[in-house]
Amino acid sequence: MAKRKHPRRGGPTHCPCGSGLNREGCCGPFLDGESIPQTAEALMRSRYTAFVERHTDYLLDTWLPGTRPSVLELEAGQQWLGLSVRATSGGGLEDETGQVEFVARSRIGGKGVRLHERSRFVRIDGRWYYADGDLLT
Numbered sequence: 001m002a003k004r005k006h007p008r009r010g011g012p013t014h015c016p017c018g019s020g021l022n023r024e025g026c027c028g029p030f031l032d033g034e035s036i037p038q039t040a041e042a043l044m045r046s047r048y049t050a051f052v053e054r055h056t057d058y059l060l061d062t063w064l065p066g067t068r069p070s071v072l073e074l075e076a077g078q079q080w081l082g083l084s085v086r087a088t089s090g091g092g093l094e095d096e097t098g099q100v101e102f103v104a105r106s107r108i109g110g111k112g113v114r115l116h117e118r119s120r121f122v123r124i125d126g127r128w129y130y131a132d133g134d135l136l137t
């Protein structure tokens with residue numbers, strides 16, 4: 001297992017997913033194609049970071065081929081404010097499926113948007129993919 005870097009808070013490379021780690025010790029290597037997330041939660045966090053960084057290719061690459069949109073248009077001017085993971089089920093090293101419930105906050109045109117979703121993930125050939133999700137209220 002890779003040695004984990006000492007977490008740094010509030011630094012210039014603080015990971016957007018809110019893990020408290022710096023980007024290179026968290027979602028960075030996944031978005032940069034250097035490694036792949038080992039758990040559904042890690043994939044979910046890296047997809048949030050991809051939304052923040054507007055990394056459309058990563059979002060499409062980590063979408064299950066059966067549910068993946070052919071084109072992904074990100075909301076113009078959407079400012080992401082934070083991610084909070086509420087619950088996980090499955091999605092671990094020994095699992096083939098998993099669910100992650102989260103709340104992601106953003107702002108579009110000055111208006112706050114709260115996305116509360118329970119997402120489903122599937123692992124195929126060792127890679128986690130986002131399948132779909134249910135919106136919660």
Ligand SMILES: [Zn+2]
Nearest residue numbers: 015017026027
């Ligand atoms: Zn992260």
